[in-house]
Amino acid sequence: MSATQWNDFRTERIDTGSANLAVRIGGSGPPLVLLHGFPQHSLMWRQVAPLLADRFTVIVPDQRGMGASSIPENMATKTDLSNDLARALDHLGHAQACVAGYDLGAGVAVAFARDHPERVTRLAVLEFVLAGFGLESAMAPKAGWNAGSNWHFAVFAAPDVAVWLFAGREREMLEWFFWHESHQGASVVVADDLDAYARALSRPGALRAGAGHYASIFQDATDNAPLKSTPLSMPVLAVGGASHAGPMLQQMWQAVAQDLSTAVIPGAGHWLADENPADTAQALREFFTET
Numbered sequence: 001m002s003a004t005q006w007n008d009f010r011t012e013r014i015d016t017g018s019a020n021l022a023v024r025i026g027g028s029g030p031p032l033v034l035l036h037g038f039p040q041h042s043l044m045w046r047q048v049a050p051l052l053a054d055r056f057t058v059i060v061p062d063q064r065g066m067g068a069s070s071i072p073e074n075m076a077t078k079t080d081l082s083n084d085l086a087r088a089l090d091h092l093g094h095a096q097a098c099v100a101g102y103d104l105g106a107g108v109a110v111a112f113a114r115d116h117p118e119r120v121t122r123l124a125v126l127e128f129v130l131a132g133f134g135l136e137s138a139m140a141p142k143a144g145w146n147a148g149s150n151w152h153f154a155v156f157a158a159p160d161v162a163v164w165l166f167a168g169r170e171r172e173m174l175e176w177f178f179w180h181e182s183h184q185g186a187s188v189v190v191a192d193d194l195d196a197y198a199r200a201l202s203r204p205g206a207l208r209a210g211a212g213h214y215a216s217i218f219q220d221a222t223d224n225a226p227l228k229s230t231p232l233s234m235p236v237l238a239v240g241g242a243s244h245a246g247p248m249l250q251q252m253w254q255a256v257a258q259d260l261s262t263a264v265i266p267g268a269g270h271w272l273a274d275e276n277p278a279d280t281a282q283a284l285r286e287f288f289t290e291t
Helices: 078-092 104-115 135-139 151-155 159-166 170-179 191-201 206-215 217-225 248-254 277-290
Strands: 010-015 018-028 031-035 055-060 098-102 120-126 233-240 258-267
Touching: 010 078, 031 078, 031 104, 078 104, 078 217, 078 248, 078 277, 098 104, 098 170, 098 277, 104 120, 104 151, 104 233, 120 206, 120 277, 135 151, 135 217, 151 159, 151 206, 159 170, 159 206, 191 206, 206 217, 233 248, 233 277, 248 258
Parallel strands: 031 055, 031 098, 098 120, 120 233, 233 258
Antiparallel strands: 010 018, 018 055
């Protein structure tokens, strides 16, 4: 039998009551959810998901407002998005799952684990610092900021500004995103993928919905406050690129999880699944198959 390819993953539409999600599903075995970040969607996992499909039923949703999923009229918090995940898993008949979240998707994964700890057997968080535990500081302007600094956090926290700046310039914005915080440069994302991300962000309302992921960070911090006194109890793996979050993983996550391990991906900056999909998949496989 040949190995599962990304094109072998079927797409299922799931109505959560608050959103209509496009969900890619492939492989067989216990359920493993992969959550994307911004400005990407489920396509970001196209090189990683097939490497896990021999061991897991891999579930890869486009989150609300992204990819081919419905676009909300109002800002959605990470708690809102985690509720979408809960209902999607209900629809698919899964009481529990392993969950991995990347970038802002890690915030959704933590919200799901925080509110539904009995449903998360193991949790992986990739290239993210949690709201309430340091993310807000990245949004505050600092002396010496330049074009390579995280100024986009502050800009996207005001969705009207983000839309005014980038509507009609989605591809140019993405080219900057994929150069910034990468290990290899803009070529890390192939042209076809870049075009797919640009088309998705060009849908009416999609850019505003994406910016809403940043605008909701302050509410996310409030929602995460209980974790300060009651950290996550399930095993947690924090993953980062050697050229980006990797050296800071313990510092970023030790207050959030009681049972924390870390993995640094060599030859990668922020864009782990594009820059080093093999080692990213291997880190997830090893963690999620531990007993």
